[in-house]
Amino acid sequence: MRALAVEDDTRIAADIVGALTGAGFRVEVTGDGEDAWFLGDTEDYDLVVLDLGLPGLDGLAVLKRWRANGRAMPVLVLTARGTWQERVEGIEAGADDYLPKPFRMEELVARARALVRRAGGHAGALQEAGDLSLDTNRMGVAVRGTPVHVTALEYRLLAYLMQHLDRPVPPSELLEHLYGDDDAREANALEAVIARLRRKLGQGVIGTRRGFGYFLETA
Amino acid sequence: MRALAVEDDTRIAADIVGALTGAGFRVEVTGDGEDAWFLGDTEDYDLVVLDLGLPGLDGLAVLKRWRANGRAMPVLVLTARGTWQERVEGIEAGADDYLPKPFRMEELVARARALVRRAGGHAGALQEAGDLSLDTNRMGVAVRGTPVHVTALEYRLLAYLMQHLDRPVPPSELLEHLYGDDDAREANALEAVIARLRRKLGQGVIGTRRGFGYFLETA
DNA sequence: TCACCGCTGTCAGCTTGCTGTCAGGACGGC
DNA sequence: GCCGTCCTGACAGCAAGCTGACAGCGGTGA
Numbered sequence: 001m002r003a004l005a006v007e008d009d010t011r012i013a014a015d016i017v018g019a020l021t022g023a024g025f026r027v028e029v030t031g032d033g034e035d036a037w038f039l040g041d042t043e044d045y046d047l048v049v050l051d052l053g054l055p056g057l058d059g060l061a062v063l064k065r066w067r068a069n070g071r072a073m074p075v076l077v078l079t080a081r082g083t084w085q086e087r088v089e090g091i092e093a094g095a096d097d098y099l100p101k102p103f104r105m106e107e108l109v110a111r112a113r114a115l116v117r118r119a120g121g122h123a124g125a126l127q128e129a130g131d132l133s134l135d136t137n138r139m140g141v142a143v144r145g146t147p148v149h150v151t152a153l154e155y156r157l158l159a160y161l162m163q164h165l166d167r168p169v170p171p172s173e174l175l176e177h178l179y180g181d182d183d184a185r186e187a188n189a190l191e192a193v194i195a196r197l198r199r200k201l202g203q204g205v206i207g208t209r210r211g212f213g214y215f216l217e218t219a
Numbered sequence: 220m221r222a223l224a225v226e227d228d229t230r231i232a233a234d235i236v237g238a239l240t241g242a243g244f245r246v247e248v249t250g251d252g253e254d255a256w257f258l259g260d261t262e263d264y265d266l267v268v269l270d271l272g273l274p275g276l277d278g279l280a281v282l283k284r285w286r287a288n289g290r291a292m293p294v295l296v297l298t299a300r301g302t303w304q305e306r307v308e309g310i311e312a313g314a315d316d317y318l319p320k321p322f323r324m325e326e327l328v329a330r331a332r333a334l335v336r337r338a339g340g341h342a343g344a345l346q347e348a349g350d351l352s353l354d355t356n357r358m359g360v361a362v363r364g365t366p367v368h369v370t371a372l373e374y375r376l377l378a379y380l381m382q383h384l385d386r387p388v389p390p391s392e393l394l395e396h397l398y399g400d401d402d403a404r405e406a407n408a409l410e411a412v413i414a415r416l417r418r419k420l421g422q423g424v425i426g427t428r429r430g431f432g433y434f435l436e437t438a
Numbered sequence: 439t440c441a442c443c444g445c446t447g448t449c450a451g452c453t454t455g456c457t458g459t460c461a462g463g464a465c466g467g468c
Numbered sequence: 469g470c471c472g473t474c475c476t477g478a479c480a481g482c483a484a485g486c487t488g489a490c491a492g493c494g495g496t497g498a
Contacts, residue, residue, distance in 0.1 A: 018391045100254050104247050105395050137386045139431050151456060152430025171474095188474095189458050195476055196457090210466065210473065370445060390485095407485090408447050414487055415446090429455070429484065 001116065001159060002177050003047040005029045006036040006062070007078070008054055016049060019105040020112060026156075026177065033057025040066050040073070044173075046163065047116055048075045049108070050095075060093045067094035074115040078103075116163075127162050129216040132205050134162055143201050153178065154197050161206070161216045170213035220335065220355070220382065222266040224248045225255040225281070226297070227273055235268055238324040239331060243355050243378040245396075252276025259285050259292070266335050267294045268327070269314075282314060293334040297322070346381050348435040351424050353381055362420050372397065373416050380425070380435045387432035 003020050007013040008031035017027045025047065030036050033054040040048060040062070052059035063075060077095040097111050113136065127134045131144045134155075141150045141158060150158065160177050161169060171190050178190070194214060198206055207217045222239050226232040227250035236246045244266065249255050252273040259267060259281070271278035282294060296314040316330050332355075346353045350363045353374075360369045360377060369377065379396050380388060390409055397412075398404050413433065417425055426436045 015395075019395065021391065023389065023392075100249070100257070102248065104245070106245070106392065107247065109392070139387060139428070153457075155431075186459065188460080191474065192458070192476085194474090199476090208474070372446070405448065407449080410485060411447070411487085413485090417486090427485070 001025045001046050001156060001163075002044070003027045003049065003112070004036070004039055004043070004045045005049045006033075006054065006059065007031060007049070007051040009051075012051075015105060016108065019109050020047075020049070023109045023113065025112070026180065031055075033059065033062050037062045037065055040071060041069055045073050046160075047112055048073055049112070050075055050077050052077060052079045063093045063095060076108075076111055076115055127159075129162055129165055130205065130218050132158070132162075132201065132216060134158060141201075143205060148200050150197070150200065154193060154200075157193060157197065158216075161214060165216060165218060168207075168209040168213035168215040174214065220244045220265045221263070222246045222268065222331070223255070223258055223262070223264045224268045225252075225273065225278065226250060226268070226270040228270075231270075234324060235327065238328050239266075239268070240375070242328045242332065243358070243375065244331070245379075245382065252278065252281050256281045256284055259290060264292050266331055267292055268331070269294050269296050271296060271298045295327075295330055295334055348381055348384055349424065349437050351377070351381075351420065351435060353377060360420075362424065367419050369416065369419060373412060373419075376412060376416065377435075380433060384435060384437060387428045387434045389432035393433065 003025040005013060005016045005020065005027055007016060007029070010031070013029050013031065017029055020027045028039070030039060031054070034057050036050070036054070036059075037057060039045075050059050050063060054062075059077070063077070066073075066075075074096040075094065076097045076099060078099050078101060096115055099108060099111060127136060133142045133145075134140070135142070136159070139155055141148050141155065156178060157174065160174065171187060175187065175190055178193075194206060204217050207215050209215065220243055222244040224232060224235045224239065224246055226235060226248070232248050232250065236248055239246045247258065247262075249258060250273070253276050255269070255273070255278075256276060258264075269278050269282060273281075278296070282296070285292075285294075293315045295316045295318060297318050297320060315334055318327060318330060346355060352361045352364075353359070354361070355378070358371075358374050360367050360374065375397060376393065379393065390406060394404065394406065394409055397409070413425060423436050426434050428434065
């Protein structure tokens, strides 16, 4: 689960990164509007946390340009003063949710989770695909009802596949989402994780389409 | 137990947060009337502490609008001058209790507890999970019926875990809850607290899911 | 003012289990 | 059959988490 935090206040930015990381996100940060726009337009994020009060390009302008370019990732907007006007402006610009400062980190995390869930087209905390079910609250995994113990990394992989049921996810994309672009792992690391997961989950859960990527069996 | 504190004086707000947090509440703060109205109208709180002297939208107006929208959470009203008129106005606007400034924090906490109990938010003052039971009134802890002495910090940790029985709580979130966002402790401080608690409570009470966080064993 | 005491953060060393790497094999496409 | 992609078991490095010891701190009582 990959997130972009756009926030120029270093302390708040650090807090957001901490909270989201704790919630299982891999977080990148920028405090500059132009930079944020470029990242949001070229990279694939599962969530963007966007502060409106930015130097350079304004947060609302960034959001509008993303939407104009057809970028549809869920965006959670932060604003210094939670006035009604700002809220309306944000929603009109294409924000998915809105959080007035000051706020508690727990609330940020809760809303972030809700947004990602909503974006994945899943209403509740339970996501299912074929024999597999993910409880995004408990971070629990079950196959045909029987719970299976998975590690944090394995869980993040499953959650990502669950979000993209409509297509096979190429290894490059999975690698990028699980680790950073920066620290490169051997491609084999991913295969090892997949193998371990298959051993735990049994056959018929994680499928491979040669040349395209991995997917969750939905039948 | 989730509380909203509406108070524009930063120092008093900080005191209220401290007192309520110590009493096991998870507290959010705002100093703005519009913001308070929005939060109270969209979020679910077990308690609201409302200062009448607010910039922007007046406290009484906020309260009236909540009640008009059918929001029934218990509201404890604070006012600068404890005049007879204000008291009546507050009660008529739908306040559940009333506290004139200046007041002792202990009194605030006592009334807050009484309100929450009366509202039946959490049926009793007793919360249980597996072998563990918390008495939120007297801040007492017991394992399989036998009382155990825990410190204030330890109690807050247990209370927080008790509030989030449905999921493992990541260390980052616990750190943020126990200490402020501002003063950073070594991550190890938390582990020390956990270790001390485990020694007091015995095995099978606090569990760990490596990479996810801590939780109370419910089985 | 001083000694005492309980609470709590820091430190160092340790255990545990996660995870990347490697080597070799299986499989599918051409 | 050949080549590239993918799979898998073994293994070792490493980081998350655990624990006991210790010291600083604030509160309390003499």
